[in-house]
Amino acid sequence: MKYVSLTNNGQTASFKQAVIQGLAPDKGLYYPAYIPQWKSSFVEKIPELSNLEIALEAMRPFVDEDLNLSELEQLLDDVLSFEFPLQQVGKYYSLELFHGPTLAFKDVGAGFMAKCLGRFIQDEQNQKATVLVATSGDTGGAVANGFLGVEGIDVVILYPSGKVSPIQEKQLTTLGQNITALEVQGTFDDCQSMVKRAFVDPELTSKVRLTSANSINVARWIPQMLYYIFAYKTLKNMRIQEHPVFSVPSGNFGNICAGMLAHKMGLPVAHFIACNNTNDTVVDFMKTGVYRPKDTVATISNAMDVGNPSNFVRILELFNKQKKELEFDFTALSYSDSETKVAMQEIYNQFNYVADPHGAVAYLGLQAYMAKNPTTAGVFLETAHPSKFIDVVESTLDIEVSIPENVHFLMNREKQSILTSNYEDLKSFLLQ
Ligand SMILES: *Cc1c(COP(=O)(O)O)cnc(C)c1O
Numbered sequence: 001m002k003y004v005s006l007t008n009n010g011q012t013a014s015f016k017q018a019v020i021q022g023l024a025p026d027k028g029l030y031y032p033a034y035i036p037q038w039k040s041s042f043v044e045k046i047p048e049l050s051n052l053e054i055a056l057e058a059m060r061p062f063v064d065e066d067l068n069l070s071e072l073e074q075l076l077d078d079v080l081s082f083e084f085p086l087q088q089v090g091k092y093y094s095l096e097l098f099h100g101p102t103l104a105f106k107d108v109g110a111g112f113m114a115k116c117l118g119r120f121i122q123d124e125q126n127q128k129a130t131v132l133v134a135t136s137g138d139t140g141g142a143v144a145n146g147f148l149g150v151e152g153i154d155v156v157i158l159y160p161s162g163k164v165s166p167i168q169e170k171q172l173t174t175l176g177q178n179i180t181a182l183e184v185q186g187t188f189d190d191c192q193s194m195v196k197r198a199f200v201d202p203e204l205t206s207k208v209r210l211t212s213a214n215s216i217n218v219a220r221w222i223p224q225m226l227y228y229i230f231a232y233k234t235l236k237n238m239r240i241q242e243h244p245v246f247s248v249p250s251g252n253f254g255n256i257c258a259g260m261l262a263h264k265m266g267l268p269v270a271h272f273i274a275c276n277n278t279n280d281t282v283v284d285f286m287k288t289g290v291y292r293p294k295d296t297v298a299t300i301s302n303a304m305d306v307g308n309p310s311n312f313v314r315i316l317e318l319f320n321k322q323k324k325e326l327e328f329d330f331t332a333l334s335y336s337d338s339e340t341k342v343a344m345q346e347i348y349n350q351f352n353y354v355a356d357p358h359g360a361v362a363y364l365g366l367q368a369y370m371a372k373n374p375t376t377a378g379v380f381l382e383t384a385h386p387s388k389f390i391d392v393v394e395s396t397l398d399i400e401v402s403i404p405e406n407v408h409f410l411m412n413r414e415k416q417s418i419l420t421s422n423y424e425d426l427k428s429f430l431l432q
Contacts, residue, residue: 001062003030003218006313016066016120019113019219020129022212029310030218031317036061038266046229047236051080054233055226058262062222066120075119079111079146079223084230086238086379089351092366093379094359095231095246102171103385103407105255106142108226113219114146114153117211121152129209130430131155132198134191137164138303138384141171143213144179155179155213156430158191158420167388167407174413182426183417188305189296194423198430208430215254216310224258229267231379242377247273247366249358249383250332251304253282253311260318260329270376272330275365277301280334282312289323300337300392301357303384333365340364341396348397356386356393 003018005011005028013021018030042057049057055076056069063072082099100107121129131153133143140157147155157172161183164172173181184191198204199212215221228246235244246269248256256274263269276283277299285291293308319326335343343360347353355363359382366380386393387403394401403411420426 001036001064002033004033005029006031006317014065015063015218016123019116019217020120020124020211022217029216029313031314032062035261035264035318040266043266043268046233049233051084051226051230052077054229055080055223058226058229058265059223062218063116067116071119075112075115078115079108080226084227084234086231086234087353089347089353089363091370091378092363093231093235093377094353094355094382095227095379096382097227098382098385098388100142101406102141102145103167103388103404104138104142105224105227105381105383106139107145109215109220109224109254110139110142110146110213112223113213113217114143114150116219118147118150118153126209127152129153129211131211131213132158132195132430133213134158134188134195135164135172136160136188136302136305137168138388139214140181141168144172144175147213148175148179149177153178156182158182158184158194158426160188160191161185161419163188165388165390167390167403167410169415170410170413171407173415173417174410176416180429181417182420182429185419185421188302194426197423198426201427204427204430210430214310215252221254221258221311221314222261224255225262227255227381228259228262228269232267232269235377235379240377242375243268243270244377244379245269245271245273245366245369245373247275247362247369247378247380249301249304249362249381250274250276250282251279251306251309253309253315255381255383257311257315257318260315263329264318269329271369271373273362273365273369274330274332275361276332276334277304277340277361278334278336279305279307280332281307282309283332283334285312286323286327286332300340300389301361303358304361331365331369333368335361335364341392344393344396348399354386354393354397354399354401355382356384356389358383358389
């Protein structure tokens with residue numbers, strides 16, 4: 001598989017080059033040169049296969065030039081070491097993607113990308129890279145955990161002081177080794193603009209190989225398609241006949257785009273619903289046909305506070321840039337914070353299920369869709385464990401949320417962070 005830059009300059013790259021570069025040199029997003037097609041015999045066999053067997057078959061064409069089958073198997077085995085259960089919530093299903101090491105669905109993509117980059121950097125002349133990320137809370141933990149101990153790679157995470165939850169902060173600041181947390185006296189947008197500035201600072205980039213770890217990177221984006229295949233497998237094993245409808249809480253649109261990629265490869269899916277909070281750039285596009293990026297608005301589902309979702313161009317590409325074609329498979333809806341809180345209460349009171357704000361936004365979209373399409377196998381993606389957004393969940397539901405066993409140990413570890421107030425601080429840290 002080769003990857004092409006979506007700016008259509010004809011620039012192509014191997015998987016390895018695309019992973020190392022992140023963005024193409026012409027600033028376009030990399031996109032697979034062709035969409036592999038599954039044999040119907042594979043789709044029919046999905047219910048009987050293990051997750052690892054499914055993952056190998058699905059991922060193989062995307063990496064075939066740079067990883068052999070046993071390397072890929074080893075890598076996938078490492079990152080798929082937990083469950084992806086479907087919980088029945090009334091007439092809906094919650095696809096719980098928070099059973100990974102940092103309780104976020106980003107664990108699979110971040111882990112896969114970390115392993116690939118670690119492997120590929122060994123072949124480079126200067127076998128070193130620095131991964132630089134800004135986080136509003138969720139991405140940072142998954143990236144830190146994925147890259148922990150990966151040789152040749154240093155990770156520098158910027159997070160807004162006092163604006164991430166206690167677990168999130170522990171996940172960012174207690175790992176040590178090759179992970180450094182810079183605690184920024186400012187907002188997430190300040191963190192983000194410092195990172196952006198670093199990537200275009202020639203003095204810096206001539207001395208340090210900087211890489212980003214967001215869903216622009218193909219190694220983070222593509223493996224997310226596996227969730228949809230695993231959910232399909234579980235539904236078939238529950239003897240559910242209808243093709244699933246997936247409702248996905250969306251920010252940068254990487255996750256849902258990966259699901260749509262699986263669908264284009266042959267996964268039977270009836271419909272995709274992208275659910276936004278008030279950051280509704282894509283909802284507006286679907287109404288007007290005009291794509292107009294917006295300033296980011298802060299919400300309680302802050303991992304989706306994105307005003308200019310980078311992966312939307314990949315979605316358009318999957319549908320030949322035809323809005324009409326896209327509409328057939330895809331609906332975008334947005335919900336306010338107060339609607340989200342009411343949904344969390346409803347899910348708790350009616351079904352005794354605790355949803356985090358992101359899952360609750362997805363639930364709302366699914367509910368609206370199923371009101372019109374009742375005979376649907378409706379699945380909403382629950383992308384984070386409620387304890388990661390503990391303040392909102394506890395105050396909205398008036399309950400106490402406990403922290404799962406597998407991260408409990410973190411809470412006793414000591415926080416280590418470097419206070420950072422401006423770009424010069426970041427730059428001198430990276431140059432030292
Ligand atoms: C990142 C994130 C999302 C949004 O995923 P995208 O791929 O950016 O659309 C949703 N929920 C949670 C909890 C996240 O961390």
